[in-house]
Amino acid sequence: MNEYMIIGQYVPGNSFVHRIDPRTKITIIFFFVIFVFFANSVGSYGILTAFALITTFITRIPLKFILKGLTPVWFLIIFTFSLHLIVTKDGTVLFNLFGWEIYSGGVIQGVAISLRFFLLILFTSLLTLTTTPIEITDAIEDMLAPLNKIKFPVHELALMMSISLRFIPTLMQETEKISKAQSSRGVDFRTGPLKERIKAVVPLLVPLFVSAFKRAEELAMAMEARGYRGGEGRTKLRLLKIQSIDIWVYLLFTCVIIGLFLLRTY
Amino acid sequence: MDITFKDVSYIYQENSPFAHKALDNISFHITSGSFVAIIGHTGSGKSTLLQHLNGLVKPTKGEVTIGDYHLSNDKKIRNIKELRSKVGIVFQYPEHQLFEETVEKDIAFGPENFGVEKSEIQSRIQEILPAVGLPKEMLERSPFDLSGGQMRRVAIAGVLAVKPKVLVLDEPTAGLDPRGQKEIMDMFYDLHQKQGLTTVLVTHSMEDAVKYADHVIILNKGNKYMEGKPEEVLSDQKALNKVNLDVPEMIQFLLAFEKRFGMKIPYERQSVQKLAVQMQHLLKGAES
Ligand SMILES: Nc1ncnc2c1ncn2[C@@H]1O[C@H](COP(=O)(O)OP(=O)(O)OP(=O)(O)O)[C@@H](O)[C@H]1O
Numbered sequence: 001m002n003e004y005m006i007i008g009q010y011v012p013g014n015s016f017v018h019r020i021d022p023r024t025k026i027t028i029i030f031f032f033v034i035f036v037f038f039a040n041s042v043g044s045y046g047i048l049t050a051f052a053l054i055t056t057f058i059t060r061i062p063l064k065f066i067l068k069g070l071t072p073v074w075f076l077i078i079f080t081f082s083l084h085l086i087v088t089k090d091g092t093v094l095f096n097l098f099g100w101e102i103y104s105g106g107v108i109q110g111v112a113i114s115l116r117f118f119l120l121i122l123f124t125s126l127l128t129l130t131t132t133p134i135e136i137t138d139a140i141e142d143m144l145a146p147l148n149k150i151k152f153p154v155h156e157l158a159l160m161m162s163i164s165l166r167f168i169p170t171l172m173q174e175t176e177k178i179s180k181a182q183s184s185r186g187v188d189f190r191t192g193p194l195k196e197r198i199k200a201v202v203p204l205l206v207p208l209f210v211s212a213f214k215r216a217e218e219l220a221m222a223m224e225a226r227g228y229r230g231g232e233g234r235t236k237l238r239l240l241k242i243q244s245i246d247i248w249v250y251l252l253f254t255c256v257i258i259g260l261f262l263l264r265t266y
Numbered sequence: 267m268d269i270t271f272k273d274v275s276y277i278y279q280e281n282s283p284f285a286h287k288a289l290d291n292i293s294f295h296i297t298s299g300s301f302v303a304i305i306g307h308t309g310s311g312k313s314t315l316l317q318h319l320n321g322l323v324k325p326t327k328g329e330v331t332i333g334d335y336h337l338s339n340d341k342k343i344r345n346i347k348e349l350r351s352k353v354g355i356v357f358q359y360p361e362h363q364l365f366e367e368t369v370e371k372d373i374a375f376g377p378e379n380f381g382v383e384k385s386e387i388q389s390r391i392q393e394i395l396p397a398v399g400l401p402k403e404m405l406e407r408s409p410f411d412l413s414g415g416q417m418r419r420v421a422i423a424g425v426l427a428v429k430p431k432v433l434v435l436d437e438p439t440a441g442l443d444p445r446g447q448k449e450i451m452d453m454f455y456d457l458h459q460k461q462g463l464t465t466v467l468v469t470h471s472m473e474d475a476v477k478y479a480d481h482v483i484i485l486n487k488g489n490k491y492m493e494g495k496p497e498e499v500l501s502d503q504k505a506l507n508k509v510n511l512d513v514p515e516m517i518q519f520l521l522a523f524e525k526r527f528g529m530k531i532p533y534e535r536q537s538v539q540k541l542a543v544q545m546q547h548l549l550k551g552a553e554s
């Protein structure tokens with residue numbers, strides 16, 4: 001089990017970023033993702049990187065923890081970097097690496113693309129790291145509410161999302177438990193020929209599915225027993241409300257965007 | 267096999283905001299062939315401790331020795347499979363590990379993985395079924411069609427079929443009916459004595475601890491809180507109450523008896539009938 005898997009994980013806290021309205025966070029992230037693709041100079045990349053790093057700092061979640069948790073993503077970043085390094089043939093030849101000529105353009109391209117990738121991943125993980133799954137789904141339900149007019153089942157979609165998000169950690173725990181139990185019965189998940197290892201997954205998956213179905217059934221029954229009958233007329237325990245900090249966040253972000261376009265080269 | 271914990275600490279998700287110290291500097295020794303009960307409030311680290319016994323987790327700090335096998339953070343264990351064939355663990359709610367099409371196949375799964383011969387597995391199954399209280403007809407059924415209690419018995423049979431030298435039990439009777447609880451515990455105790463097993467039992471039942479164990483270890487928030495002979499450790503009412511545990515009823519009764527009549531009856535695992543006779547003798551003697 002990878003204990004450091006942080007994609008989708010929430011780290012409880014009470015920082016400024018934790019307190020921003022989830023709708024604000026989603027909006028900002030949406031535009032951040034778009035604007036990352038507009039960056040094309042040292043200055044504009046610098047501004048976005050600084051913005052992402054400062055936000056991370058404000059969350060009070062150790063950067064080291066986040067970086068470590070993104071291990072699978074690192075492979076992708078290194079892979080894209082190497083690809084650009086080898087394939088791009090712009091600019092001057094810098095040096096020779098095992099018979100490959102490395103061009104200055106390749107280095108610049110590689111760094112730019114990897115940085116872009118890194119910023120996207122870092123910034124989007126900040127959302128799940130600082131926002132509870134419930135808040136995220138509430139925000140999505142609220143933001144999609146206009147679609148109700150065309151009979152789009154917004155509430156059901158949000159409910160499905162929150163249930164799936166809620167059960168990811170539970171399923172991971174269950175997987176760990178069952179894999180430990182089967183390891184004790186002599187199953188080897190780590191070594192041996194590939195065919196054997198694929199076969200070893202069966203004793204893991206069958207109990208996992210059985211318990212997932214059982215859990216789903218019990219959850220449905222418990223919800224009905226407590227009078228759940230869909231979204232119509234249902235009120236909310238937590239009301240989302242735009243506060244002054246959200247206004248400040250929007251203002252600040254607008255400044256960042258203006259800075260970005262000023263520093264962009266054409 | 268002797269089991270030794272030396273200054274063992276275990277931290278879940280080390281180096282993250284979720285880091286949690288589940289075991290803190292624990293040391294103890296279990297002699298080969300003894301029956302040890304591990305007791306503690308929920309979350310005190312019992313299950314975590316058990317997972318060290320067959321190398322499912324490695325101590326973050328310190329060293330665990332089981333027979334000739336050494337586990338520590340910096341060393342890779344060789345022959346971990348061999349160790350696992352010698353240490354059988356019945357997990358909390360073991361019925362969740364069933365997956366085969368038939369009960370028979372599920373029981374045979376463990377021994378097959380450890381390379382036991384087919385004919386030998388068959389004879390072991392024939393031997394174990396009556397011991398765990400399952401009728402032969404059940405072998406052909408799907409484990410998923412059974413009741414919870416029957417599933418539990420199948421899972422236990424699957425662990426016993428490996429014939430481990432050390433038997434580790436994590437609340438094996440939780441959620442069974444009282445009669446079933448007694449049957450299963452008596453079966454484990456019988457095996458323990460007949461095959462000279464080393465048995466480690468995690469339990470919430472003080473009655474079971476005092477009835478079966480020759481040694482108890484009490485955990486509290488990842489620390490070893492008390493250790494010693496059950497009749498001594500489990501009669502210390504004050505210390506036990508401090509960590510949300512109770513003195514077993516039998517001992518409570520003996521303590522109350524002593525207080526009321528000023529006569530001490532030592533607890534030596536006597537049955538209720540035997541105790542009644544002892545009391546009768548004592549009280550009659552006092553009258554005359
Ligand atoms: N996989 C895990 N990741 C993180 N923390 C864990 C994990 N498993 C257990 N813990 C924590 O470690 C502590 C000890 O857990 P453990 O399961 O060993 O308790 P226990 O004594 O067996 O309790 P119970 O009597 O309820 O079974 C608990 O506080 C628990 O929250």
Ligand SMILES: [Mg+2]
Nearest residue numbers: 312313358436
């Ligand atoms: Mg436990």
